[in-house]
Amino acid sequence: MDISNLIQTVLIYALPVLFSITVHEAAHGYTARHFGDRTAAMLGRVTLNPLRHIDPVGTILMPLLLYFATSGAFLFGYAKPVPVNFHLLRNPKRDMVWVALAGPASNFVQALAWALLLVLLAALGTHERFFIEMARAGIAVNLVMWAFNLFPLPPLDGGRILVGLLPWKQAQLVARIEPYGFFIVLALVVGGIVGQLWLRPLMSLGYIVIDLLISPFTALLR
Numbered sequence: 113m114d115i116s117n118l119i120q121t122v123l124i125y126a127l128p129v130l131f132s133i134t135v136h137e138a139a140h141g142y143t144a145r146h147f148g149d150r151t152a153a154m155l156g157r158v159t160l161n162p163l164r165h166i167d168p169v170g171t172i173l174m175p176l177l178l179y180f181a182t183s184g185a186f187l188f189g190y191a192k193p194v195p196v197n198f199h200l201l202r203n204p205k206r207d208m209v210w211v212a213l214a215g216p217a218s219n220f221v222q223a224l225a226w227a228l229l230l231v232l233l234a235a236l237g238t239h240e241r242f243f244i245e246m247a248r249a250g251i252a253v254n255l256v257m258w259a260f261n262l263f264p265l266p267p268l269d270g271g272r273i274l275v276g277l278l279p280w281k282q283a284q285l286v287a288r289i290e291p292y293g294f295f296i297v298l299a300l301v302v303g304g305i306v307g308q309l310w311l312r313p314l315m316s317l318g319y320i321v322i323d324l325l326i327s328p329f330t331a332l333l334r
Contacts (some may be wrong), residue, residue, distance in 0.1 A: 124242065128226065128250035130162045132219055132257050133191040135307070136164040139218035140194040140211055147207040149200040157194045167192045173245045205283070209276035212269040219258040220318065226250030227322050251322070259314035263306060265297055266290035 119244030138160055152158050166172065170190035176203070201207035229249040236245070262270040268289050275283045289296070300306045 120242075124245045125249050125253065127246060128253045131250070132222060132254045133171065134160055134162040134165050135218045135222060135255060136215040136261075137191055137194045138212040139254075140196065143211045143214035144194070144196045144201070147210060148202040149197050149211075151197045151200065152194045155195060156295045158260050164193045165194075187228055195274045205280075209273050212272035212276065215269050216258045218255040219261070223251045223254035223258065223318065224322055224325060226254065227326050228329065231333070235333055251319075255315045256311065258318060259311050260306070262314065263297065263310055266293045268293070268297060 135156055141158035144151065145153045145158055167190060170192075174190075194209055198204045198208050198211075202209070226247050230244065230251070233240075233243060233247060261268050262273075264270040264274045266272055266275065266287060271286065271290070275287050277283075277314060278286060297306065
């Protein structure tokens with residue numbers, strides 16, 4: 113493995129990954145506080161300080177080990193989940209949807225922001241590969257987080273959105289999966305099912321939507 117290429121890759125992805133994780137988790141905490149649960153706020157998790165959200169194993173150790181073990185072919189990681197007491201929300205079932213949706217929504221907005229930065233770099237005539245690759249990495253990382261977290265299985269955000277939208281009886285059945293959900297999702301990821309049937313189609317859609325949203329700006333450059 114080329115160490116210089118590894119270092120360059122880490123530097124390109126470091127800022128996008130830190131922003132994507134930090135804003136994602138802070139968005140959950142901020143939305144929970146807005147709807148009545150101050151648990152995350154009292155624990156200092158409604159912040160853009162990445163150190164408050166980084167999990168040493170899930171955010172640093174696991175991705176690095178997987179990168180070396182698979183030569184970059186497979187990566188997986190996670191941040192410290194923001195604590196949310198859904199019983200403290202003003203309308204727990206309804207507000208759960210908004211709290212869960214806030215994280216993926218923040219990632220989509222960040223992907224759009226990185227895309228606009230890419231347009232701005234082109235407008236300024238910047239050809240510095242490092243910044244262009246960082247902007248592209250920012251789009252990709254955030255679209256991965258957006259799509260992956262929307263997978264409809266608890267404890268992922270998509271699973272909690274599903275619980276909030278389903279009738280009570282069906283919602284309780286889905287909620288019971290949560291203690292085992294992480295292991296089920298990990299198995300589906302390793303088996304390639306999440307990537308093939310969920311991530312790729314949803315990310316393709318995400319790229320199409322972002323292209324449409326930035327098209328007025330790109331048109332100005334022509």
